[in-house]
Amino acid sequence: MDIRVAMAEMGRAARDAARVVAAASVEQRNQALVEIQQALASDRDRILAANAQDLEAGRQNGLDAALLDRLAVTPARLDVLEEGLSQVAALPDPIGEISDERVMPSGISVGTMRVPLGVIGMIYESRPNVTIEAASLCLKAGNAVILRGGSEAIHSNTALGASLASGLSAADLPVEAAQVVPVVDRAAVGALLTMPDFIDLVVPRGGKGLIERVMAESQVAILKHLDGICHVYIDSEADAGKAHRIAFNAKTQRYGTCNTMETLLVAKAQTGMLPALVTALQEEGVEVRGCDVARVAAPAITIAATEADWATEYLAPVLSIKVVDGVDEAMAHIARYSSDHTESIVTENQATAARFLREVDSGSVMHNASTRFADGFEYGLGAEIGISTGKLHARGPVGLEGLTSRKYIVRGDGHIRQ
Amino acid sequence: MDIRVAMAEMGRAARDAARVVAAASVEQRNQALVEIQQALASDRDRILAANAQDLEAGRQNGLDAALLDRLAVTPARLDVLEEGLSQVAALPDPIGEISDERVMPSGISVGTMRVPLGVIGMIYESRPNVTIEAASLCLKAGNAVILRGGSEAIHSNTALGASLASGLSAADLPVEAAQVVPVVDRAAVGALLTMPDFIDLVVPRGGKGLIERVMAESQVAILKHLDGICHVYIDSEADAGKAHRIAFNAKTQRYGTCNTMETLLVAKAQTGMLPALVTALQEEGVEVRGCDVARVAAPAITIAATEADWATEYLAPVLSIKVVDGVDEAMAHIARYSSDHTESIVTENQATAARFLREVDSGSVMHNASTRFADGFEYGLGAEIGISTGKLHARGPVGLEGLTSRKYIVRGDGHIRQ
Numbered sequence: 104m105d106i107r108v109a110m111a112e113m114g115r116a117a118r119d120a121a122r123v124v125a126a127a128s129v130e131q132r133n134q135a136l137v138e139i140q141q142a143l144a145s146d147r148d149r150i151l152a153a154n155a156q157d158l159e160a161g162r163q164n165g166l167d168a169a170l171l172d173r174l175a176v177t178p179a180r181l182d183v184l185e186e187g188l189s190q191v192a193a194l195p196d197p198i199g200e201i202s203d204e205r206v207m208p209s210g211i212s213v214g215t216m217r218v219p220l221g222v223i224g225m226i227y228e229s230r231p232n233v234t235i236e237a238a239s240l241c242l243k244a245g246n247a248v249i250l251r252g253g254s255e256a257i258h259s260n261t262a263l264g265a266s267l268a269s270g271l272s273a274a275d276l277p278v279e280a281a282q283v284v285p286v287v288d289r290a291a292v293g294a295l296l297t298m299p300d301f302i303d304l305v306v307p308r309g310g311k312g313l314i315e316r317v318m319a320e321s322q323v324a325i326l327k328h329l330d331g332i333c334h335v336y337i338d339s340e341a342d343a344g345k346a347h348r349i350a351f352n353a354k355t356q357r358y359g360t361c362n363t364m365e366t367l368l369v370a371k372a373q374t375g376m377l378p379a380l381v382t383a384l385q386e387e388g389v390e391v392r393g394c395d396v397a398r399v400a401a402p403a404i405t406i407a408a409t410e411a412d413w414a415t416e417y418l419a420p421v422l423s424i425k426v427v428d429g430v431d432e433a434m435a436h437i438a439r440y441s442s443d444h445t446e447s448i449v450t451e452n453q454a455t456a457a458r459f460l461r462e463v464d465s466g467s468v469m470h471n472a473s474t475r476f477a478d479g480f481e482y483g484l485g486a487e488i489g490i491s492t493g494k495l496h497a498r499g500p501v502g503l504e505g506l507t508s509r510k511y512i513v514r515g516d517g518h519i520r521q
Numbered sequence: 522m523d524i525r526v527a528m529a530e531m532g533r534a535a536r537d538a539a540r541v542v543a544a545a546s547v548e549q550r551n552q553a554l555v556e557i558q559q560a561l562a563s564d565r566d567r568i569l570a571a572n573a574q575d576l577e578a579g580r581q582n583g584l585d586a587a588l589l590d591r592l593a594v595t596p597a598r599l600d601v602l603e604e605g606l607s608q609v610a611a612l613p614d615p616i617g618e619i620s621d622e623r624v625m626p627s628g629i630s631v632g633t634m635r636v637p638l639g640v641i642g643m644i645y646e647s648r649p650n651v652t653i654e655a656a657s658l659c660l661k662a663g664n665a666v667i668l669r670g671g672s673e674a675i676h677s678n679t680a681l682g683a684s685l686a687s688g689l690s691a692a693d694l695p696v697e698a699a700q701v702v703p704v705v706d707r708a709a710v711g712a713l714l715t716m717p718d719f720i721d722l723v724v725p726r727g728g729k730g731l732i733e734r735v736m737a738e739s740q741v742a743i744l745k746h747l748d749g750i751c752h753v754y755i756d757s758e759a760d761a762g763k764a765h766r767i768a769f770n771a772k773t774q775r776y777g778t779c780n781t782m783e784t785l786l787v788a789k790a791q792t793g794m795l796p797a798l799v800t801a802l803q804e805e806g807v808e809v810r811g812c813d814v815a816r817v818a819a820p821a822i823t824i825a826a827t828e829a830d831w832a833t834e835y836l837a838p839v840l841s842i843k844v845v846d847g848v849d850e851a852m853a854h855i856a857r858y859s860s861d862h863t864e865s866i867v868t869e870n871q872a873t874a875a876r877f878l879r880e881v882d883s884g885s886v887m888h889n890a891s892t893r894f895a896d897g898f899e900y901g902l903g904a905e906i907g908i909s910t911g912k913l914h915a916r917g918p919v920g921l922e923g924l925t926s927r928k929y930i931v932r933g934d935g936h937i938r939q
Contacts, residue, residue, distance in 0.1 A: 122856060122880070122882075125880065125882070126876075126879070126880050199879065205901065207899060207900070207901055209894070209899060211890050211894055211899070213899075213900045213901065216878065216879065216886075218879070218882065220912055220913075221882070221912065303912055303913075304913065324742070324913050342935065344935070345934070345935030348935055348937055349935060349936075349937060351937075352937035352938060353937075356937070356938050438540060447931075458544075460634065460930050460932075461544070461617065461634065461636070462540070462543065462544050464540075464543070464636065464639070464928070465928065466928055466929060467928065467929040467930075467931060468634075468928060468929070468930055468931070469930075469931040469932070469933070470930075470931070470932045470933065471932065471933045471934050471935055471936065472629050472931050472932065472933030472935075472936045472937075473933075473936065473937045473938050475937070475938035476627065476629055476931055476933075476936070476938055477929070477931075481625060481627060481629070481631075481938070482625070482631045482929065482931075483623065483625050483631065494638055494639065494721055494926040495638075495721075495722065495742050495913065495914040495926065496913040496914045498926060498927060498928055498929070499928060499929040500929070508912040508913065508916060509916060510882075510883065510884055510885065510886060510916050510917060511884060511885040511886070511895070511900065511916070511917040511918070512878050512885075512886055512887075512888075513865075513885060513886070513887040513888070513890050513894055513895075513900075514878075514887070514888045514889065514890065515887070515888065515889045515890030515891075515894075516763070516889050517760065517762070517763030517766055517767060517889055517890075518767075518889065518890045518891065518894070519766055519767060519769075519770035519771075519774070519890075519891045519893070520770060520774050520891050520893035520894055520899070
């Protein structure tokens with residue numbers, strides 16, 4: 104069958120299923136999560152066998168060790184998925200709440216109700232656990248979801264999709280509420296991105312190539328981050344101990360994450376702390392690049408940072424350091440080069456901190472804290488569907504609330520407009 | 522100069538100006554509104570003369586009386602604009618507020634701060650007063666705006682733009698914070714819609730042709746409504762008096778507005794009220810069309826409603842009536858034909874009302890109230906930049922809050938991630 108026709112049929116079925124899930128009680132949605140958890144447990148052998156097929160094909164296709172590791176489904180990882188389902192089931196219901204209700208001069212009462220978004224399109228790579236994690240969040244928030252994983256994980260995702268279907272059936276919800284695209288045809292992604300009638304939001308998770316393709320082709324709103332070029336700025340009035348600790352942690356706690364610091368901005372009054380910090384970073388294995396002033400202050404920096412460095416997300420043990428006059432130059436640098444993900448200021452001056460917090464236009468702006476905290480779990484969201492560097496709808500780490508919408512609720516008693 | 526180059530320069534200047542406006546105090550933003558008000562007063566003769574040019578050209582181009590009326594700027598309308606500026610200045614500051622702040626187990630404090638969106642692109646037709654109304658809301662919310670009105674209003678809008686510039690200068694804010702596109706070249710719209718680096722949100726206001734063009738071409742998020750196919754559903758447990766009053770008001774209070782009822786759904790248990798209601802509507806001059814059952818119940822309905830009627834926004838004294846079994850069929854009809862704008866149920870049964878309020882997926886859902894209430898002023902928003910039928914970012918009538926975003930604010934005291 105033509106892939107676009109098949110995708111449209113999935114979309115239409117998802118749209119219908121979304122109405123049923125949206126109308127279901129939170130008890131029924133939670134029961135679906137528990138039933139999916141039980142299905143995962145009873146389907147374990149089938150899932151591991153399907154994953155073994157993907158791993159074998161991956162080895163034959165020359166996937167590297169890191170990719171094979173991300174592709175692997177193990178009993179321990181299934182334990183984590185099952186535990187995650189319990190945790191999502193235990194979260195408060197994100198929908199139905201009515202807020203800001205008040206009576207207007209006309210006599211009508213006006214408030215807003217949090218409701219599901221509708222149908223989410225999830226496009227992701229490698230890690231098959233995303234199939235279950237994303238589906239559980241979408242269902243909890245009363246949505247339907249279409250899941251399109253990478254071709255390298257097709258058997259694993261199809262097996263996990265069968266467990267989703269068993270769980271939904273057992274909870275008396277339509278299986279079309281969580282559908283795994285069952286084919287590897289690349290055109291399926293293009294079709295997903297061009298069905299605004301059936302898909303309300305697309306969430307891509309994966310490498311830059313995937314995100315860029317989705318951005319270029321999508322006719323549907325996207326929740327995504329492309330880059331994480333995160334900055335720490337050490338202000339002239341920073342506490343040296345906190346500054347050293349935060350900068351070291353923001354760079355070295357993990358290298359491959361989007362909330363890792365890529366550029367350190369240092370007020371020129373603080374260049375005295377650079378030699379010790381650079382030494383500590385280099386001893387940890389970080390390659391440090393610096394502007395001219397930084398290299399004079401810390402001769403251990405032997406590599407000159409170029410214009411390209413300021414615009415690069417290394418995702419690696421590399422750091423660029425720039426010395427600036429003060430907070431204004433730091434904020435101007437951030438406005439120019441930041442990917443709007445996460446920036447942090449280290450200072451003891453509360454007025455300077457307040458300016459930075461207000462004026463820096465990123466999803467997360469921090470004071471005296473490591474950028475590595477930019478994470479849905481660290482923010483108490485209970486779960487994370489993704490991180491958004493856009494300014495509309497949802498921003499920064501996105502939890503269940505980002506999978507909902509708010510509509511107006513108006514109540515009268517026969518009220519008419521004069 | 523090439524229009525795309527010129528628009529990109531306006532965009533870049535707006536982006537820079539937006540940073541300045543975002544950092545300005547609310548006192549300075551309010552002062553700009555007051556200065557604009559004073560500039561409008563002192564520029565009155567110049568504005569009226571410019572408008573006379575547009576009106577003369579409009580007459581020569583054969584614009585009809587309704588369009589000429591919308592195009593006209595009069596002393597009375599300038600009074601309204603000046604009063605509107607005072608009202609917007611008096612509204613509470615929509616930005617800067619920090620909410621949901623709490624301390625996490627790690628010790629960091631996490632909250633969200635409401636901040637400006639950045640740069641708004643306003644695309645509109647005919648009514649020159651939109652130039653001032655839209656600019657005042659964008660500036661109040663800390664944004665910059667690029668205003669692109671219709672070619673028929675070019676002299677009026679340019680004159681109003683000069684008053685905006687005087688007011689901004691007098692308040693020591695950059696004039697690029699509110700720029701009127703000074704040329705009529707249609708390609709300017711295309712350029713505005715394809716500058717996602719410089720424009721954060723596009724708000725189109727005008728006829729269906731304009732909205733459809735913007736939807737087709739925009740690479741920037743849009744806040745819009747295309748149709749207002751609004752429904753009133755008279756439930757089997759409706760109070761007959763309220764039902765008659767609400768249905769009559771929702772259709773006849775104004776015909777050309779997007780929140781006017783276009784289809785009336787009536788539970789079959791209530792068809793007894795149809796003859797009197799139909800007579801009242803027909804006496805008011807409304808053409809009533811009905812399904813077969815409705816025409817049997819009220820023989821005064823002489824026109825059969827066709828499939829096309831259910832999907833039509835008449836914007837005229839025309840109403841289609843459909844008899845349904847009950848609330849389930851009513852909600853299914855709405856899910857299929859509604860434009861997601863506004864729907865209302867009339868019932869005394871609170872459980873039925875609660876289901877309708879929760880399950881109907883429109884920007885405004887009402888109980889025992891006329892759809893004509895769907896309006897930013899009636900909702901107490903203080904002002905309205907537009908109405909959105911989309912589910913993301915802002916929904917229903919959109920006031921100042923829809924011109925803002927929320928970012929995460931994290932505070933620590935040297936906290937690092939373990």
